[in-house]
Amino acid sequence: MIEIDEITKLYEGTAAVDHVSMTVETGTITVIVGTSGSGKTTLLRMINRLIEPSSGEVRINGESTAALPKHELRRRIGYVIQGDGLFPHYTIAGNIGAVPKLLGWSRDKTRARVDELLDLFSMEPAQFRDRYPAELSGGQQQRVGVARALASRPDLLLMDEPFGALDPIIRARAQADLRHIQRQLGSTIVLVTHDMEEAIHLGDRVAVMDGGKLLQHGTPAEIIAAPATDFVAQMVGGVDRPLRLLSLIPVSDVLEDGAAEGEPIAPDTSLRDALSLCLWRGVEALPVADGDRPLGRVTLATIRARAAELA
Amino acid sequence: MAGLSPPGVLFAVLGLAAIFAPFMTLAANRIVAGEGRALWTLAAPQITGPGIALMLLGLALGLPAARPFLRIAGAALGLAGLVWLLVLGAASLLAEAGDYARVSPAAGFWCLLVVFALMMADALSALSPGPAARAGLLVLVLALIGALLWSGALSDLSIAQEFASRKDAFYSASLRHLGLAFGSLLAAAVIGLPLGVMSHRNAGLRRALLPVLSFLQTIPSLAMFGIMIPVLSWLSGVIPGARAIGIAGIGFAPAFLALTLYSLLPVVANVLAGLRTAPAATLEAARGMGMTWRQRLTRVELPLGLPVVLAGLRIVLVQNIGLAVIAGLIGGGGYGTFVFQGLNQTAGDLILLGALPTVALALISAIAMDILVEVTTPRTEREE
Ligand SMILES: Nc1ncnc2c1ncn2[C@@H]1O[C@H](COP(=O)(O)OP(=O)(O)OP(=O)(O)O)[C@@H](O)[C@H]1O
Ligand SMILES: [Mg+2]
Numbered sequence: 001m002i003e004i005d006e007i008t009k010l011y012e013g014t015a016a017v018d019h020v021s022m023t024v025e026t027g028t029i030t031v032i033v034g035t036s037g038s039g040k041t042t043l044l045r046m047i048n049r050l051i052e053p054s055s056g057e058v059r060i061n062g063e064s065t066a067a068l069p070k071h072e073l074r075r076r077i078g079y080v081i082q083g084d085g086l087f088p089h090y091t092i093a094g095n096i097g098a099v100p101k102l103l104g105w106s107r108d109k110t111r112a113r114v115d116e117l118l119d120l121f122s123m124e125p126a127q128f129r130d131r132y133p134a135e136l137s138g139g140q141q142q143r144v145g146v147a148r149a150l151a152s153r154p155d156l157l158l159m160d161e162p163f164g165a166l167d168p169i170i171r172a173r174a175q176a177d178l179r180h181i182q183r184q185l186g187s188t189i190v191l192v193t194h195d196m197e198e199a200i201h202l203g204d205r206v207a208v209m210d211g212g213k214l215l216q217h218g219t220p221a222e223i224i225a226a227p228a229t230d231f232v233a234q235m236v237g238g239v240d241r242p243l244r245l246l247s248l249i250p251v252s253d254v255l256e257d258g259a260a261e262g263e264p265i266a267p268d269t270s271l272r273d274a275l276s277l278c279l280w281r282g283v284e285a286l287p288v289a290d291g292d293r294p295l296g297r298v299t300l301a302t303i304r305a306r307a308a309e310l311a
Numbered sequence: 312m313a314g315l316s317p318p319g320v321l322f323a324v325l326g327l328a329a330i331f332a333p334f335m336t337l338a339a340n341r342i343v344a345g346e347g348r349a350l351w352t353l354a355a356p357q358i359t360g361p362g363i364a365l366m367l368l369g370l371a372l373g374l375p376a377a378r379p380f381l382r383i384a385g386a387a388l389g390l391a392g393l394v395w396l397l398v399l400g401a402a403s404l405l406a407e408a409g410d411y412a413r414v415s416p417a418a419g420f421w422c423l424l425v426v427f428a429l430m431m432a433d434a435l436s437a438l439s440p441g442p443a444a445r446a447g448l449l450v451l452v453l454a455l456i457g458a459l460l461w462s463g464a465l466s467d468l469s470i471a472q473e474f475a476s477r478k479d480a481f482y483s484a485s486l487r488h489l490g491l492a493f494g495s496l497l498a499a500a501v502i503g504l505p506l507g508v509m510s511h512r513n514a515g516l517r518r519a520l521l522p523v524l525s526f527l528q529t530i531p532s533l534a535m536f537g538i539m540i541p542v543l544s545w546l547s548g549v550i551p552g553a554r555a556i557g558i559a560g561i562g563f564a565p566a567f568l569a570l571t572l573y574s575l576l577p578v579v580a581n582v583l584a585g586l587r588t589a590p591a592a593t594l595e596a597a598r599g600m601g602m603t604w605r606q607r608l609t610r611v612e613l614p615l616g617l618p619v620v621l622a623g624l625r626i627v628l629v630q631n632i633g634l635a636v637i638a639g640l641i642g643g644g645g646y647g648t649f650v651f652q653g654l655n656q657t658a659g660d661l662i663l664l665g666a667l668p669t670v671a672l673a674l675i676s677a678i679a680m681d682i683l684v685e686v687t688t689p690r691t692e693r694e695e
Contacts, residue, residue: 048599050595050598050599070601071601071602071603072601073601074598074599074600074601075600075601076601078600079596079599079600081592081595081596081599082592083592084592084596085590085592085593085594085595085596085597085599086593086596087593087596087597087610087611088590088593088615088689088691089614089615089689089690089691098600099600099601102600102601102602102606130693131693132690132691132692132693133691134691134692135692135693145596148596148600149600158599
């Protein structure tokens, strides 16, 4: 558990981060979202003390981060930045093994961990281990950046716009990979983005910032359904809000008995995608099936009713 | 036919023109100005004929483009012709002249030498040999030149006679010159590397230091050597025992000190530039993963910046080999001694005895340091 307690950063008297408090539960993804200059990076970098807070403190599992020498604190926290920051003169194995090396792991243990992580990110170890970063695509470099941050099984992973430089398709895949790996490893992640779509998609919790202040901190559904301020409402996209909410609900939540025409959809399809399919196919209901096993159907009327609950 | 190589054409034109320039000078003694002798007047046609033919063939082989090995062969033939004419021409000219007569290579020889050397360099660079091949070539060329000098084939030349009468002085001047150039490089590295690293870390130090070093660099070399004389004589007067360890207004110490001061700016500036080559995101990541300042320096900044640092040392070394000649003026020794003696006596060959080894030393150092820079450049891609 990470407790951020009344943390503030002043630059020449102006607050870049202004008395922010929030708690990040172990094993969850918290996404900090806000416009440019809202203080997201400053807040994130105060967690691993790349920036020293002017006041307030951060506790990890009850222990103040100020109690440790900075470099030791940072070795326990994974850190991923936009543009990966890989070491150009280290091989992929050398990059991923950088923190284990700092921690004094044995060669064999590091090597095994490197291969395990490459596997996890679907990069064939034999093929990628000895390459240099310049010999990878941007998306692969980004994955190595994340793998490097995970190498020593850190308590916490901090990510500053990790997917900012990727094209939309690779970006969606990277987000899915991250979600998948986070579920598998149970990591605690704090991720910064200025993209609300990414925040809603990835976050167990979303923290909205503006002008250095934390405006709202809650689940994506709470943020969409009950924005705390006009600014948050604007951030979650005005007229798109019903659609955003629908994108959080799987069809399995609103299943009803009965059959429908057409190709069945999977139970974890979001209501937004189901709505889109109804409109596209020009039908009132879609069949839902788990593989070959029919589960029931979802109707346009139910979707409309769920969306209306917002208003 | 792949067409003509533009540099090859240029070399052929220059080479042909140079063939008509005076090839050697014959003088009645070592002081008087000699008369220039064209290639074909050096000796009998059965001697000059093959030499000229070799050079013409060499120039012709340099013409086809995209045939580097042919061009290398051409350059080698040309150089062989050149040496042949020099050695046999000198003997034949001396045979017809008086006892005190001196022969030296003249403009034609030097031009042809430059043309064939450039031709060789051009063809070699087209092959872009790796560091090991370049080192091998350097050793081979040095061995060939050494063998030529050792064989005594050139002993008829005036410069060889100047050398013969000053053998001991030449060897001690060589040692002194190397001591000045490499010693001041070493001193500048020992002082400059930590200074560079410290001013990389500390912006205040950097702002204070760089203008001072830049100022030192702008002092003209003669003035710098001149300033050292009163400064060091004063020091040797006030510091007890200073004179005993060789600190005096003239001689080795002021020359060494002047060269070291000159070297500081390039060393420090290149350390700073080298340490800045690491990408900002890489450094941020290194800090974020918990590397200490020292670890970032030794694992990231220095390895990535080492080639730039070494390039700085290369500049310093080549610069100091040249500047050390001026040390001759303040009794610092080195090849400058011969240059300035030669200037006083208007003995051109004595000047050459100082100048040629200086140039050779600078060239060898430059090539060797280039190889070193390449070897230390960190790999960022696998071998093809
Ligand atoms: N070193 C600094 N000195 C002075 N002001 C700073 C410094 N770093 C950041 N700031 C200011 O603090 C505010 C917050 O910056 P921060 O980098 O945290 O924004 P951000 O939310 O990450 O923005 P972006 O989305 O553009 O990355 C900005 O107004 C910025 O100008
Ligand atoms: Mg930012």
